Amino acid sequence: MKKSTLILSIVLFASIVTVLYMAVDRYTYRSYSPNLEDQVILGEMTMMVLDNKQYQDIASKETVYSIQQGVSRFNAGDPSSMANYEVSVVTNRQSYVFTCVDRTCTDVSNGTWTYSRYLENGPVLPLDIDE
The missing domain is CATH 1.20.5 (Single alpha-helices involved in coiled-coils or other helix-helix interfaces)
Known part of the structure; x- marks a missing residue:
């Protein structure tokens, strides 16, 4: 050659x-990654999470550091399904994942708990700095 x-x-x-x-x-x-249409849906879901009794109980007992929105189309049979959207509430103890309770997303519910990075690491922003 x-x-x-x-x-x-x-x-x-x-x-x-x-x-x-x-x-x-x-x-x-x-x-x-959410596209523009997904961001609108996730924004409305976030408002539903903030009004949810489960969220209010979590926020009263733990320090909420962030609320993250996500979409997962990777293994879903129906990419446009509401089951692909989730809103994670990240606290100092764990992360709570809220998803829609039905296909029309009339309400959201906390169905999953995951690890929170704040168990071992502090906030990313300098929230504890006294001026």
């Missing part, structure tokens, strides 16, 4: 690998 053919083959292989990596990376990003 000529040297120029070998170099051309390596460049072609590298470009194919790069394009495949970028395609998978983009697909994964789109699967977990």
